[in-house]
């Protein structure tokens with residue numbers, strides 16, 4: 001229980017005096033009978049002098065308020081018969097402000113604003129209410145429903161965060177909340193969904209099993225249908241569970257650092273791709289409009305967005321095929337203006353790569369190895385190794401014309417790796433493949449990035465499969481970056 005006037009903390013006196021102030025503040029602008037103050041201060045046996053003691057405390061509180069008055073606050077304790085009232089702006093009392101902000105958040109339809117308001121409301125909490133002035137039982141009577149209001153606000157906040165696609169950012173918080181409040185099934189459901197969206201399907205199902213066991217053991221209850229329905233949906237990978245394609249606030253409202261991926265997992269610190277204020281104008285329209293981001297060694301960075309968002313143009317600038325109108329790129333520290341040097345560091349799978357149907361996969365890769373200056377023997381040896389890495393060993397001798405689309409995309413990835421690049425740029429690598437084919441190919445991309453420690457920047461439409469293998473995603477819309485997110489896969 002604290003009271004502040006501007007930056008000055010008021011001296012509210014000893015514990016029972018502060019409790020009297022707390023009771024009046026909780027009932028701001030309402031009359032509180034002296035008997036009620038007595039009951040709440042001495043729940044079992046009040047002393048004979050109890051009423052007198054309350055009068056003394058109130059009079060000292062008045063003095064404390066007057067001493068700290070700075071003209072900004074006209075709080076005052078008034079007497080009406082045998083009752084007291086703290087006259088005060090209710091929004092200057094945390095508990096009332098908390099409830100008012102939560103009510104405002106509930107009326108807000110923009111989830112990002114809703115989250116900001118709820119986080120602000122929750123930040124007013126500094127621990128269990130009135131813990132320093134009374135017993136937990138008495139606090140529960142006085143602050144009836146307040147803890148429930150806090151938990152409900154937290155649930156609504158995390159729900160909105162998931163709608164905003166921030167599953168990776170809230171997994172840890174949800175894990176703690178489930179541990180602290182094992183019987184709140186909404187936290188359980190939110191945790192399962194967040195884990196699932198992070199690609200941690202087994203963990204999501206484990207969370208369900210743990211909740212079920214706990215409910216059965218401790219309360220002889222079955223999980224609510226909300227949890228069992230969710231478990232079934234996870235088991236059959238129901239697309240309804242996938243993270244929504246979210247519209248985020250305009251980039252100018254977000255800090256620049258967000259694009260730099262302050263990762264906590266052990267990725268290298270070495271930045272291999274740096275893009276600063278990159279823009280490309282065609283005629284009067286901007287295909288890419290002032291984007292900045294970095295990617296590190298071993299990172300798989302997804303550029304996601306709808307048709308025409310500027311993904312291909314960004315990748316084409318990075319591969320030096322298109323010259324930017326404005327801005328800079330660096331790959332491995334080499335500026336985009338040094339084309340020849342930069343091209344040695346990158347491998348590219350273009351959006352619509354063409355393949356000579358009459359050549360075998362082995363011949364095709366060996367030919368590209370030769371283009372990068374390998375000897376005939378080296379080129380064949382590397383071609384065979386790469387075919388093995390992309391799972392095409394047994395088809396290396398077959399003509400490319402007989403390959404399926406998925407096999408051609410694998411061959412394209414192998415070709416992009418032929419010069420041992422530090423950075424690989426893949427334009428829509430999974431396009432045109434069926435879901436299992438997409439999954440296999442994208443898993444291969446992640447495996448290659450991890451095994452070889454290379455950076456992959458790939459483009460795709462908003463595809464859950466893509467998000468699952470990426471260590472970070474950037475969302476582009478009409479040439480602008482509208483969001484960035486670190487993934488936890």
Ligand SMILES: Nc1ncnc2c1ncn2[C@@H]1O[C@H](COP(=O)(O)OP(=O)(O)OP(=O)(O)O)[C@@H](O)[C@H]1O
Pocket residue numbers: 282286287288305306307308309310311312313314
């Ligand atoms: N050579 C060009 N000349 C004129 N406009 C172009 C050119 N290349 C791209 N654009 C335009 O730039 C914008 C971005 O195109 P880009 O191909 O980069 O988008 P994308 O996100 O890759 O789209 P998709 O998912 O359809 O491949 C589009 O409006 C496109 O029409």
